[in-house]
Amino acid sequence: MFSFLSFGAIEGMFVEEAMKGSTPIQSFLRTPLFMIGIFSVADLREADVSIKPPSWTGLKEKDELTLVKGARLSGSDLKHALAARSFFVNANLVRSNLQQAIMSSANLQRADLRQAQLQQANLLEANLQDADLSGANLQGAILSGAKLDGAHLEGADLAFAYLERANLRSPYLRSASFAYAQLQGADFSATDLQFAVFLGAQMEGARLQGADLRGTMQLTQAQLNQACVDNETKLPTGLKRPKPCPRETPK
DSSP, X not given: OOXXXXXXXBTXXXXXXXXXXXXXXXXXXXXXXHHTTOBOOOBOTTOBOSBOOTTOOSSSHHHHGGGOBOOBOTTOBOTTOBOTTOBOTTOBOTTOBOTTOBOTTOBOTTOBOTTOBOTTOXXXXXXXXXXXXXXXXXXXXXXXXXXXXXXXXXXXBOXXXXXXXXBOOOSOOTTOBOTTOBXXXXXXXXXXOTTOBOTTOBOTTOBOTTOBOTTOBSOOHHHHHHSXXXXXXXXXXXXXXOOOOXXXXXX
């Protein structure tokens, strides 16, 4: 029921300094449970964990993202954290433990999540655009409807992950493992999937138009037949181009 806290530094400060602060994480460090070395689940729901600039409007995010001061949480233990709809833009979460954390609809744009532990995390419809997840463990994570366009997933483990309707249009997917993942309706259009693993993945309606599938691992003809390809899709040796998917009719 309880866990030990393993924060190294928060917002660039060590723990004793962080206790003087007023960000959601820093306030949490002052709780009685933390003072005796244990804590219950961190509640960061809808919190601005990273610091927005005074001029933040949220209307022109691409222009404002560079001004966000990302939270420094490298190596943090946030297992089971409640962080739905929280703001983690530019956060440093390298090698952090986010196993089974609830981060649905969280904003993690440009967050550094290299080698993070995200097994069974709930990232439903989270925004991970341009985030760095290279080498991260996302086994069994829920990423349905997530925005992963531009994200670095080189060498990431997404085995058994739920990625239905996720946007995976990124040039950084080489060597990622999608073994036994749920990829129905996921968008891989124009991506480089060389050396990516697709063993047992469910690919009904996965969009592979223009994708480079040469050198993919354990992709079968049956899986390809369920996905959507076009004449620009580069196929692995030995697999045949299936019939085009029917065009979606506007609703």
